[in-house]
Amino acid sequence: MTKVAPIDQRKSDHIKINLEQDVRSALTSGLEKYHFIHEALPELDLNRIDTSLSLFGKQLTSPTLISSMTGGTSEAETINLRLAEAAQECGIAMGVGSQRAAIEHPEQAQTFQVRRVAPDILLFANIGAVQFNYGYGVDECRRAVDMIEADALYLHLNPLQEAVQDAGDTNWIGLAKKIEEVCRQLEVPVIAKEVGWGISERTAKVLANCGVQAIDVAGAGGTSWSQVEMHRAPDEFTRQLAATFVGWGIPTAESIVGVKRSVPEMTVFASGGIKDGLDIAKSVALGATLGGMAGQFLKAAAISTEKAVDMIKLTKRQIEVTMFACGAGTLDELRQSKLQER
Numbered sequence: 174m175t176k177v178a179p180i181d182q183r184k185s186d187h188i189k190i191n192l193e194q195d196v197r198s199a200l201t202s203g204l205e206k207y208h209f210i211h212e213a214l215p216e217l218d219l220n221r222i223d224t225s226l227s228l229f230g231k232q233l234t235s236p237t238l239i240s241s242m243t244g245g246t247s248e249a250e251t252i253n254l255r256l257a258e259a260a261q262e263c264g265i266a267m268g269v270g271s272q273r274a275a276i277e278h279p280e281q282a283q284t285f286q287v288r289r290v291a292p293d294i295l296l297f298a299n300i301g302a303v304q305f306n307y308g309y310g311v312d313e314c315r316r317a318v319d320m321i322e323a324d325a326l327y328l329h330l331n332p333l334q335e336a337v338q339d340a341g342d343t344n345w346i347g348l349a350k351k352i353e354e355v356c357r358q359l360e361v362p363v364i365a366k367e368v369g370w371g372i373s374e375r376t377a378k379v380l381a382n383c384g385v386q387a388i389d390v391a392g393a394g395g396t397s398w399s400q401v402e403m404h405r406a407p408d409e410f411t412r413q414l415a416a417t418f419v420g421w422g423i424p425t426a427e428s429i430v431g432v433k434r435s436v437p438e439m440t441v442f443a444s445g446g447i448k449d450g451l452d453i454a455k456s457v458a459l460g461a462t463l464g465g466m467a468g469q470f471l472k473a474a475a476i477s478t479e480k481a482v483d484m485i486k487l488t489k490r491q492i493e494v495t496m497f498a499c500g501a502g503t504l505d506e507l508r509q510s511k512l513q514e515r
Contacts, residue, residue: 186405191471196401198369199399199419202394202446203426204455207512213498222493223503228440228462229324229362229386231295232262235489236457236504240391240444240465241299241327241366245274250284255474257287259481260294263489266463268297268327270364272317273304288322297307297364299324305351311358318361325362327389328352333422334398337415339407349379356384365393369398369445371423374435387440387464390429393422394446395494396468426459433460451493458510 174407190196224235229346239256241416245250253269267287276281299315301308318326335341354364364387365380371392372380380388403415423431425445434442443456444465453464466488473480502505 176289185381187275190401190404191396191468194356194400194404196396196404197392198395198397198422198446200216200393200422200424200446202448203424204394204447204452206425207455207459208515209455209495209499209510209512210483215497215500217500217502219493220302220416221502224489224492224496226504229295231266232275233266233295233470235492236453236461236464237265237299237450237464237485237488237492238306238442239265239267239470240389240446240467241268241270242299242327242367242467242471243270245278245281246269246284248440250473251259252289252471254287254290255478255481256470257291257294257296257301258478259470259474261291261483262354262482263445263485264294264496265400265485266297266491267291268465269286269299269321271299271301271329272320273301275320276300276309276316277312282320282321282349295325296321296323297325297327299327299329299366301342302328302348302352302365303345305348305355305364306344306346307342310351312356314355314359318359324360325364326355326359327364327366329366329368330356330372330376331368331398333418334368334402337399337411337418338402339405339411349383353383356386362386362441364389366442369393370421371445372432373423373426373428374431377432377439377465381436381439382504385416386443387462388432388436389444390425390432390464392425392428392443392445394425395444397421419434421436425456429456429459429461431481434501443462450488451495453488454492454495454507455512457504457507458512460508
């Protein structure tokens, strides 16, 4: 019987817990506080609403992102391939989960390799930034990018998850300089990404100075990874520690606004508690370029590629109807729409 490496088991646990347990943050995304002004005479044709955009040299049909989720197990491979097939069919962007498992166990690379079914999509590789303090560097980043033929690299920032995780990586000293070095040497754009607690204005400035080309705020309001770690805690002490932080973080809407205020020229992705196309449209109006969802797509892809395609198409139509009803024919016009706070 093949021995399962601890990192593999963790990835398997993460999928199972996300599918079966309530791991929502106690906070909301904050997007529910905003609403568009309804226009009863939009002077638009719904079927001519243009949700397309160009990013990192790729054309996208809508500002929808399949947020980074998984990899490293056979189940993850099936889910990634289904998500990639759906992204290819619908023309949207996708990120894979942390590739550390495949870097340390090369035989697992195939669980992340989706280009064979999605040759044209905008695809993001993924490495945990903290690994730069545990032996990783530019070479490992290149391996992650090359492994999946990615267009850009996510460096995910998850200090709270590591702090409450059994045997987490908790030395975060000096990472900014190491991120700057990666940004300077890597051949593809680097995107800094939280995992569910948001990016502050201070951190956004630090990351901008490091040279990242985009920031995915991944704010509070959706999946709480401290709750995920609570469900897989090996003892009561660790369980209670993780449970403490169910209400921690910067809500997504607040983080989008803060990052754009701090570094106005930064490309921002919105994720964290985004439920549908209406939330993506609100995120774009607040300054985001893409809006990412994870849990909804994970649940759909766990069933079939067709379910994932249906979810993407529904999300796109929700964005189109939102734009139609607020009088925005293009994403540029949507960004100029006035959102009101309730």
